[in-house]
Amino acid sequence: MxxxxxxxxxxxxxxxxxxxxxxxxxxxxxxxxxAIGTAADWQNVLQAMFPHPMLDANFYxxxxxxxxxxxxxxxxxxxxxxxxxxxxxGEAGGDWSGANAASKHAALTGIVGTPLFGxxxxxxxxxLYANPDVWKAFGYDGDAWxxxxxxxxxxxxxxxxxxxxxxxxxxxxxxxxx
Numbered sequence: 001m002x003x004x005x006x007x008x009x010x011x012x013x014x015x016x017x018x019x020x021x022x023x024x025x026x027x028x029x030x031x032x033x034x035a036i037g038t039a040a041d042w043q044n045v046l047q048a049m050f051p052h053p054m055l056d057a058n059f060y061x062x063x064x065x066x067x068x069x070x071x072x073x074x075x076x077x078x079x080x081x082x083x084x085x086x087x088x089x090g091e092a093g094g095d096w097s098g099a100n101a102a103s104k105h106a107a108l109t110g111i112v113g114t115p116l117f118g119x120x121x122x123x124x125x126x127x128l129y130a131n132p133d134v135w136k137a138f139g140y141d142g143d144a145w146x147x148x149x150x151x152x153x154x155x156x157x158x159x160x161x162x163x164x165x166x167x168x169x170x171x172x173x174x175x176x177x178x
Contacts, residue, residue, distance in 0.1 A: 035085070036068070036085055037096075038068070039068045041064075041097065042063075042081075043061050043064035045064075045096065045120070048104045048108060049124070055137050059128060059133070059134055063120075063124045067119070068081075080115060081119075083116070084114075088107045088111065091103075091110050092104050092106075
């Protein structure tokens with residue numbers, strides 16, 4: 001006997017209601033996202049805040065998605081993003097996406113020190129910059145604990161700094177301890 005033959009009418013109706021609701025919920029969420037900005041909108045904001053030409057734009061989608069997910073769970077975050085999106089869009093001439101770089105910079109400068117700026121910075125630091133694939137784009141291989149640290153590695157060369165005065169500090173110990 002096939003699965004369809006054993007499916008009872010009540011189970012079919014429940015499944016149909018769930019399927020219909022599942023199809024409608026994303027539409028409702030998308031319409032509400034316009035108030036707080038979409039993930040693509042916040043991705044664009046984060047790229048303007050933390051510009052790294054060597055990074056693919058998709059990397060910024062991770063913190064942008066985290067912002068939207070946080071807004072879906074927390075009404076205070078939703079309100080902060082909604083107010084912030086209106087402010088950023090307004091200060092960028094009414095349309096963030098169509099604004100030029102100077103308008104975006106001015107709008108971002110206006111939110112420095114606000115809770116919105118703090119949320120955007122914190123979310124980006126803990127999602128974008130914690131991504132090992134982003135590290136590779138920056139040329140960072142990750143921590144060196146598993147290979148004994150950075151001593152003797154090219155990362156300890158500071159030839160880009162001027163030589164310090166001879167007696168500017170305590171002598172530097174190199175090698176192992178005795």
